[in-house]
Amino acid sequence: MNIRLFSLIVSAYNEGGNIDGFFEAASTIVRPLAEQGFRLEIVFADDGSSDKTADKIRGLFPAAACNSIDIKLVSFSRNFGKEAAMYAGLKNAAGDFCCFIDADLQQRPETALAMLEMLLLNPDYDCVAACLENRGTGVRQKLSSSFYKILSKSSGMQDVVDEASDFRVFSRAVADALLDMPEYYRFSKGLFAWVGFKTLPFPYTPDERHSGETTWTFPKLVRYGIGGILSFSTAPLQVAIWLGLFTSAAALIYFIVVICQRLFIGIEIPGYATIVALLLMLGGVQLLVLGILGEYLARIYIQGKDRPVFIVKSYSEQLAIQEDE
Known part of the structure; x- marks a missing residue:
């Protein structure tokens, strides 16, 4: 049987307290994936963390080999931002299907598996985007909803999925299209809409962070949103x-x-x-x-200036040993 690869692309910045929990959760989907003819690959992009994130990830290599999980680690020379980490992870992912997912366990590997299954059941689609199920009525939620409407109308892209997160499962064709756009100022939500592949929304409710606190403050989110509009609209x-x-x-x-x-x-x-x-x-x-x-x-x-989107300090990988059939 032809074994396909499913790649979890994990951007991590000072997530040392979440790495073990994430790997444990990811290990639970190995068997369901195998039943559908998939092997699991986890690509960690360490975004210049100042804690022990990289060491924690390297410590997973023996367990990954025992669980038939391919694992890769790309470490940056400094903090380049989440978008750069996602891009670096995508460049090193070899999966037939890929998934952007955070390391803090607000986005669960089990949910990623459900999204992959949904994509396999709908072959006319190339992407499944996780969307917040309970949007709430606060000021932050209203601003978020307004942002998506402004981005859609101002950019001329009608495929911007409202309330869609970066948590997505997508085909190799989408991954290759994203890699063909090595622009410095990246805004993944806009890039997914721009490439034009058909996307299915997947309602989900984020879990609580497993450990630590988010670095995404409200001012950072506002700057990120403004950057997205400037990147895709005149x-x-x-x-x-x-x-x-x-x-x-x-x-x-x-x-x-x-x-x-x-x-x-x-x-x-x-x-x-x-x-x-x-x-x-x-x-x-x-x-x-x-x-x-x-x-x-x-x-x-x-x-x-054509500067690189990121600079790699070190690269490590542990490929699971496959028995000859």
Whole structure:
């Protein structure tokens, strides 16, 4: 029987307290995968952790061999960010099907297995995306939902799955398409939508973190969202154009009003407050437009340097020994 490979791509940053628990959970899906003709591969991308994450992963190698699990470790020279870790893991994954999953056990390997089974039952689809089942009604959830709508409309991509996470199972064809886009500023949710493969939503509820605290603060999420819009849309530039047109029209109208006042009514006292308000408004609009242009120019500048998305400090792997059939 032709054995296929299922790759779990795990980005890890200071997740030393979660590595053993994640591996234990991943080991439970080895037998169900084998029954469906799959072998498990785990690709860890250590994103420049300052704790013992890399050592913990290397300590799993003997157990992985005993459980017929292929395991790989890519360690960065410093922290390059989650997107870079996901990209590095994908470059080193050999699976016929791949899965992006976090090491903190909020996203369970058992759920990844269910997503793979769903994909196998729907051969017309190439990707299954985990979506939050209980979205809630808080400010953060509303902002998240609004972000997906803005991204979809501003980028022209209609395949942006609402509330979809990076937790996805996808085919080799999708993986190869993602690898063909080695851009520096990566935004995986947008990349998945841009490549255009058919995606099935998979409702799920994240578990509590097994250990430690998340590094994704609200300001970081806001910056991440803004970066996503800048990477896949020129709408901010169009907003800048409309702001310029609006302020120019307002200035022209006010100029006509001032002339009419001078000719027909007369102006006894100069409008100091009005002038200051207009100067502040026009100055603010100009700074906003320059800031938007600066963001795009900065991205062009960094991309033009053609620097690598990540730098590998070390690479380790332990391939499970397969008995000849």
